[in-house]
Amino acid sequence: MSADSTVRRPRDFVGYGRHPPQVRWPGGEKLVVNIVINYEEGAEYSLPDGDGRNDGWGEYDYETDASVRDLGSETHYEFGSRVGIWRLARLFDRYDVPVTVGACAVALERNPQVAAWIRDRGHDVVGHGYRWLEYNRMSVEEEREHLRLAIESLTRTTGERPLGWYLRSFPSEHTLELLVEEGGFLYDSDPCNDELPYFTTAGGQDLLIVPYSKVYNDTRYLLNPTYGSPAQFFESLRLGVDYLCDEVDHGLGPRMLTVGLHPRWSGQANRASAVRDFVEYIGQKDGVSFLRRLDIARWWLEHHHEWS
Numbered sequence: 302m303s304a305d306s307t308v309r310r311p312r313d314f315v316g317y318g319r320h321p322p323q324v325r326w327p328g329g330e331k332l333v334v335n336i337v338i339n340y341e342e343g344a345e346y347s348l349p350d351g352d353g354r355n356d357g358w359g360e361y362d363y364e365t366d367a368s369v370r371d372l373g374s375e376t377h378y379e380f381g382s383r384v385g386i387w388r389l390a391r392l393f394d395r396y397d398v399p400v401t402v403g404a405c406a407v408a409l410e411r412n413p414q415v416a417a418w419i420r421d422r423g424h425d426v427v428g429h430g431y432r433w434l435e436y437n438r439m440s441v442e443e444e445r446e447h448l449r450l451a452i453e454s455l456t457r458t459t460g461e462r463p464l465g466w467y468l469r470s471f472p473s474e475h476t477l478e479l480l481v482e483e484g485g486f487l488y489d490s491d492p493c494n495d496e497l498p499y500f501t502t503a504g505g506q507d508l509l510i511v512p513y514s515k516v517y518n519d520t521r522y523l524l525n526p527t528y529g530s531p532a533q534f535f536e537s538l539r540l541g542v543d544y545l546c547d548e549v550d551h552g553l554g555p556r557m558l559t560v561g562l563h564p565r566w567s568g569q570a571n572r573a574s575a576v577r578d579f580v581e582y583i584g585q586k587d588g589v590s591f592l593r594r595l596d597i598a599r600w601w602l603e604h605h606h607e608w609s
Contacts, residue, residue, distance in 0.1 A: 309474040323554040331588035342382035344405035385568015401594040406454035416458040425595040427465035477503035518561035531575035
């Protein structure tokens with residue numbers, strides 16, 4: 302069955318295939334781990350922001366009828382920005398872990414202290430949209446305008462222009478072309494289709510993809526099958542790290558692991574224990590270290606020719 306030549310973003314089912322590249326990470330590490338804090342609180346759909354709908358991704362997988370405000374979900378998001386982000390910030394400060402913040406521009410505008418923490422600690426920011434919306438439902442003109450607004454806003458609040466990009470789970474068929482059209486981006490992280498960075502073509506140019514993960518992600522506190530306890534999240538992360546390292550020990554090239562966190566979920570005290578335990582575990586694991594997403598992208602761009 303042949304692919305439809307009219308599809309704007311053709312699918313790739315092959316990737317690196319049977320023999321992935323023998324990657325070399327800084328320090329000769331077997332595995333680099335990137336923690337992404339998804340900072341979305343205040344950028345989600347809400348009636349007060351004129352969206353005509355409530356967002357259901359608070360603590361429950363449920364969306365209240367748009368005729369009334371969902372104050373319950375709104376306050377779950379507010380917990381993430383009032384409390385959860387600071388619990389995670391204290392944890393990463395204590396263990397001196399470099400992290401990446403996937404920031405919705407409006408969310409940082411509404412909580413400048415978070416932007417200040419990012420600046421003070423030297424964490425990198427990947428643009429996560431102007432707001433936390435479903436961009437595949439937008440016109441290309443509206444998505445282009447939101448991209449422009451996000452770049453301007455994030456540059457102002459964090460002091461640096463975002464060099465990476467990814468959206469709520471639903472990027473559009475135009476997203477990659479818009480990044481190339483805008484210029485200035487080193488990579489995109491919308492796809493979840495690999496465990497290593499790779500290049501794709503968009504707008505007639507090569508664009509680096511640093512894949513994200515919905516598996517090593519605390520969304521399972523919300524979505525079925527859910528974690529029965531935070532210990533199960535930690536165990537899931539530990540198993541992934543151990544297996545990837547075992548593959549490297551048996552001849553596969555070094556790997557990458559992305560861990561996605563959300564302040565409204567992993568910022569809860571019980572769930573933060575899973576993040577703490579994971580950070581401590583990586584600290585004791587030979588050949589594994591934390592890297593910012595921007596550092597992974599820059600390293601790949603500078604060195605990929607050595608193993609391509």
